[in-house]
Amino acid sequence: MKKLNQTELLDQRIAELTLQHNQELVELKQQFHAVKYSMSPTNIVQEGLNGFYQTFINKENLMSTILSIIGGYVSKKVVIGKSDSSIKKIIGNVLQFIVTSYLTKKNTKTQTEL
Structure with missing residues (x-):
């Protein structure tokens, strides 16, 4: 009798798992x-265009982003100049990233205060 009960339990568990x-x-x-x-x-493409459109609508944000990128690029060129050294290029890229990030954060903080 017990075997039948275990079989029924097993069938029920199989049905639940199925x-x-x-x-x-x-x-x-x-x-x-x-x-x-x-x-x-x-x-x-549609999501990319929507993102670009939203950025284009908010011209202040677009302008601060462009200025941050330009600031990073100029700082890299001023410090490194035209160099063929791989290490100097890497350092220039890191410097550009740091300056761009700093300017972006500063512009964002300034815009939120206004």
């Missing part, structure tokens, strides 16, 4: 379709 498996499969398919849609070339 149901769970089917539900997870449906969720996985939905996630796959969502990722497939978001990674489509048209969607990527």
